[in-house]
Amino acid sequence: DSLGIALVGLGNYATYQLAPALQKTENCHLAGIVTGTPSKEQVWMSKYDIPKENVYNYENYDEIANNDDIDIIYVVLPNFMHAEYTIRAAKAGKHVICEKPMAISVEECEQMIAACKENNVHLSIGYRLHFDPYNLKVSELGQNEVYGKVKKITGAHSFKLNDPHAWRAKQDLAGGGPLMDIGIYVLQGAIYTMGENPIEVSAKYGEVTRPDIFKDVEQSIDFTLKFPGGATAEATTSYYDTANFLRGEAEKGWWELKPAYAYSGIEGETSEEKLTYPPVNQQTLQMDDFAKCVMNNKKSKVPGEMGLRDMKIITSIYESADKKETVKINW
Template sequence: MSENQSRRSFLQNLGVGLGTTTAAFAVPSLVAVPEPPFKKDEKKLGVALVGLGSYAKNQLAVALENAKNCYLAAIVTGTPAKAEEWSKKYNLPKESVYNYQNFDEIAKNKAVDIIYVVLPNSLHPEFVIRAAKAGKHVMCEKPMANSVAECEAMIKACKDAGVQLGVGYRLHFEPFTQEVMRIGQKKEKGAVRFVQTNFGFTIGDPTQWRLKKAMAGGGPLMDVGIYCVQASRYVTGEEPLWVTAQFGPITDKERFKDVEESVSWQMQFPGGAMVNGFSSYKSNIEQLYVSTNDGWLQLSPAYSYGPLKGKTNDGDMKMPIVHHQTVMMEAICKEFLETGKFPSHIGGEEGKRDMKILMAIYEAAETGKKISLV
C-alpha cells in the first residue's frame, strides 16, 4: 500500500469518509462563529485539538482544564461519538466541532488562537500547513514529521502565514528535566563525559499505526527514541558531530515487518561527551544516566508522564511533581501573551534538528557507516 493510500485509509477509518460523518460535522458557511467565552483582559487563549486519541483526552485536555491562561475552544475529529462526548463535557457549540474535511472552516472561528495537531506522524505536515493557511498559530506533537523536508515545508508555511509554530516538547518545562539541563549545561559537576539514554516498552495492538512505516515514519526510534536524542542534546547543550547505529534483532517478524523492533546508536558531541542510545518496542526500559568529570546524575523514570525521579552523586533530587502538559501549555501561552511568540526552544527549528538526527540514525543503521551531522 502506498503512503497516500495508507493515509486515505487511515482517515476513512477515523470516520471522515463520505456520507453520515461529513453531514454530522458540516459547518454552515453563514453560521455565526463563536467569540471566546472570556473577556480579553482575562488573557486566555483558545486551543483547538486536532485528533482526540488517548494523548489528547488523557493529557492535553486535562491540561486545558487546569491551565490558567488557555482553554479548549474547539475540536477536530472524524468520530461522531467523540464529537458528542467532548461537546457535552466541554460545553462546545456545534460551530466549534469540525472534522478533517471541513477543518479549514476553523479560519472563521475567532475563539481559536492555537491549533494543536495530535495526529499520527505522517499527518502532521498536512494539518500544520492547513492550520497556518487558516491563520492560526500551531502546536504539533513530536516527532514533528517523518522527514527533514516535511519539517522545512511546515516551517515555511508558518513563516509565510505569519503564525507561530511549536512542537510539544513537554519535558522542557518539567522540573527534574530542567534541573538536569542546568547541571549539565552549566557544568555544575564538571563537563559531561558520557550519557546513557534508554527508552523502550512492549508495544501492544499489532494493527496500530505506530507499526506502519507510512504512518509513523519508523518504529520505536521515532516514537520514544526521540526523547533519548533530545536528552543527549539538552544535557550537553550541544549538537552531535556524528552518529553510528545498529538495528537489533527481529524476534517477531510478523509484528515488525514494517518497522524496526529496536535500535542502538552512538554519538559524539563537540565538548567530548559520548552518548549511547537505545529504543525498543520489546524492552521495558526508561533511564537517563549522565557521567561528568566530578560526579553523575540519573533520572529513572526519565521520559514518561511521571512522576519522574532523579538523583545525583550528592543524593536525591528534590523537585516538585507537576502535570507536564499543564505547565507546558501555561508556559507557552504566557510567553505568547507577553511577546507574541512561542518559546524558541520548542520551535520548528528544534523539531527539524531532532528529525535530522533521527534520519541519520536510520541511515547509519542501514549502511553501517558513520554519518556526519556537521
C-alpha cells in the same frame, strides 16, 4: 486573557493527557475539537462544554480560519498527518503546537516552518519535558558543568508494542519505529544535557523477534551520538521491553533520572543528593508557556526548528544503521 485551543485528533494522548491538562491552564483553554469520528463529538461537547460551532472534521477543518474562538491548533494525529494539518492550520492563520516527532521527513519539517513563517503564526513542538523540573535540572547540571565536563550520557526508552495493527508499527503512518516515537526523548535528553548538537552518529538495528508486528519499522535500535568536545551519548530504544532512564557522567560526579520521560513520577538522584521537586502537570505548563509566547510574540523554547533539528539527527541515525557505518550529521 486566555487563548482558545482546538485539539486535532482525539486519540489517547489528546483524551487522557491534553484535555485534562487544559482544565488547569491559565493562559489557554480547550475551545474546540477536530475529529474524524462523529461519535466523539457529543461526548466531548458535553464533557468540556464545547459549542457545536467549534466542532470540526477533517473535511471542513480549513473553515476554522473564520472562528475567532480558536487561536491555537494542537495537532495530535499519527505522525504522517502532522505536516498536512500543521500547514493547513498555518494557512487558516492559527498558531500551532504539533506533537513529536514533528513529521516524517526533514523536508516536511522545513515546509511546516516555512508555512508558519509565511502566515505569521507561531509554531512549537510538544516537547513537554522542557517543562519538567527533573529534566530541567539535568540541563543545568550538564550545561553549567556543575560536576565538570560531561563525558558520557546513557539512556533508554522502550515499551512493549503488541498490536500488529498499530499505526506506530507502520512505516507510512509513523515514519519509523521506536526511534521516532520514544527514542526521540533520549536524543532530546542527550542534547539538553550537552547544550549543543551532536556531530556524528553510529547506529545498529536490533534483532527482530516479532516479525508479525515489525515488518517495516525497526523493533529496536541502538545509537551513539558524538559531541564536539568528545562526549558521547549511548542510547537504546525498542518496542519489545520496558526501559526509561537518562544518566549523565561528568568529571566530578553523575546524575540519573529513572523514570526520566514519564508524565509524572519522575525520580532522580546525583552523586551528591536525591532530587525532589513538587509534582507538576508538564502539559499544562507547556501549553500555558506557548500561549504566553503567542500573546507576547516571543519564540517558544521548543520551536519548529528544534523538531527539524531532531528529524535531521533521526535521519542520520537511520542512515547509519542502514549503511552499517558512522555518519556525520549534515548541519
